[in-house]
Amino acid sequence: MTGDRGGEERLERQLAFMVEIDRLKRILRQTLIGDGSRRENSAEHSWHLAVAALLLAEHAPAGVDLARTVRMALVHDLVEIDAGDTFCYDPNANLDKEERERLCADRIFGILPSDQGAELRELWEEFERGETPEARYANALDRLQPLLQNLHTDGGTWRMHGVRREQVLQRMQPIHDAIPALWPMVERALQRAAERGWVK
């Protein structure tokens, strides 16, 4: 900060960012909300993930910094504001996902004062790399949340897109690795989903 004008400009950038990220409420995911009435947006999904991080903290990988995971959950989808949500079971859409999201990261984190922009961008990059305990935990939650949504909407997007059980099991591996206490539930749920014809 360089005096009063610096402080004022800093605040203006923070408020501009706050206004800009409202657009995440218009980014629709494939997943339906719990009553199946509409698609979920990435803002409410991010909220659900952050609460899940709190709820399941005792099952997280050893040494997880919970507050950092929550911050990561809150910002992990901001790059979708320009790039859109990429359906995880669509291989073509995933080809240029990285490039689209990187361009959005440049723009959106650039709205903030540079120290803050760098901090939030680092959280997003850490999430994408999926290597730290916090990123592994956040990624596992990011798989668990739509799993629960699909289980409570009679198969939801699995059924709509004809997804195979093996695809789901593979997609859920981060849960196996980061929250092993949950894995028996995942296997039982997918067994039930297969019996009901929700997955192929």
Next chain:
Amino acid sequence: MTGDRGGEERLERQLAFMVEIDRLKRILRQTLIGDGSRRENSAEHSWHLAVAALLLAEHAPAGVDLARTVRMALVHDLVEIDAGDTFCYDPNANLDKEERERLCADRIFGILPSDQGAELRELWEEFERGETPEARYANALDRLQPLLQNLHTDGGTWRMHGVRREQVLQRMQPIHDAIPALWPMVERALQRAAERGWVK
């Protein structure tokens, strides 16, 4: 926890809570989202608030525990799942708000293992009392977020409900008290809103 079955039941309660709170995505507030296309729901509002807590941390009251404020923002509206959102400028609806929300708190936090239910309920009660630095900061953000939404939707709910400038200024007092660095912006914005006829 009392052995394996206790651990399993604990996990089941945590997942049941995670499924239950999905309903917050269907609780509509008066406030519109940034492009004015629809009303905002309380889940995406809670996300926006939690991110705002991160963004504006340097302007928060001295001694704020930021991680606690974020947790508070994430759970502060859960009681609306049964009680609905109560429009702040509707005096009649506010008469029984407390009782409706208390009943919902009993039910919803009761889904969780008792230690976790008590912890989240305490966060909500602390927010409602508005006394700690974290609660004062979270309450101020809870006023700021719809202020920004209204400013970017040509007066939004102020105009729709014929709200007076003095009512808004009074409603915004928590910003004055907890985030004084923002107050000049609030005054300027309401001056502009009055000139444009967005507030009476």
